[in-house]
């Protein structure tokens with residue numbers, strides 16, 4: 133198994149649960165991939181995914197199984213709108229009002245708790261995979277920790293990153309390689325910033341903590357407070373390209389500046405600002421993003437069948453349902469595990 137994001141962890145759990153011997157190689161020193169929750173001064177916030185939606189049963193079932201408590205995203209109040217340099221104004225109601233849920237312990241808790249439940253010795257952190265070789269009867273995986281031989285390999289890594297960072301031999305069929313290169317990494321071109329405050333002061337004046345800004349650099353702002361408003365926090369999304377080479381401190385300062393414009397002087401003094409530029413994360417985004425990368429190839433039929441009979445695809449981008457979301461990653465992980473079990477069952481039957 134390549135990648136201990138939520139898709140790889142899901143597939144690993146299913147395969148290990150079916151009694152197979154599985155090895156899960158993870159490049160980073162942590163599990164979760166694009167689920168990343170950080171705690172500072174006792175306040176936990178999400179720098180990767182944070183929401184799930186009512187039409188997503190897999191994620192709700194997983195949270196309940198793992199004892200990760202959930203709560204509703206706060207939406208009440210008015211939003212702010214900033215068209216240009218002439219200043220922000222208040223809009224009646226909150227256009228960013230889709231009902232959604234959040235994870236009280238942070239979204240990464242899903243991945244951490246899944247990893248804790250894996251059999252000992254399955255997960256290898258700090259273990260980037262660099263080569264996958266398919267021969268007649270097996271797959272050989274080369275990782276930092278050494279070489280492993282297996283019957284099947286699941287690539288639970290965004291396809292565009294996998295084909296850039298991993299050498300496949302023999303070469304992947306041209307149609308698969310081209311598809312992978314052109315499959316955009318979901319949110320891979322985004323900067324997310326979270327500012328933590330003493331209290332959700334915007335709520336005192338009937339504001340939702342939400343904003344739409346055409347001036348930027350942050351285009352969308354949402355309330356990111358925990359249950360009952362604690363910790364109090366606002367999050368922002370910005371396109372990563374304009375921040376190329378800019379330090380997290382300067383990005384954080386730009387976010388604080390914009391919050392002050394949008395919500396008034398109290399926002400000038402957050403207790404802490406966290407910033408993650410996902411385009412600069414070498415284990416999320418490829419260095420050379422194809423100019424043709426798009427989301428239209430998500431869940432493509434080529435991702436639903438094994439390449440060379442032994443390479444299975446399982447990141448959220450490959451999912452035929454809810455691709456891009458945590459829900460899609462869970463679906464892809466389950467699907468890949470089923471495909472491996474089917475293939476092994478077929479082998480054993482012959």
Ligand SMILES: Cc1cc2nc3c(=O)[nH]c(=O)nc-3n(C[C@H](O)[C@H](O)[C@H](O)COP(=O)(O)OP(=O)(O)OC[C@H]3O[C@@H](n4cnc5c(N)ncnc54)[C@H](O)[C@@H]3O)c2cc1C
Pocket residue numbers: 134135136137138139140157158159160163164165166167179180181182183184259260261262288289290293297298318319320322323324410415416446447448449456457458459460461
């Ligand atoms: C800022 C942001 C906000 C988001 N908001 C939401 C949201 O609110 N709701 C929602 O549903 N979704 C959201 N998403 C998307 C969600 O995070 C993803 O759908 C999901 O986490 C993807 O899981 P995955 O396992 O498919 O991929 P990843 O999480 O990307 O996992 C891939 C794993 O592979 C590892 N890896 C990479 N290269 C190698 C290698 N060579 N060898 C070994 N391991 C390797 C990585 O370190 C990583 O752990 C958001 C994403 C971001 C970045």
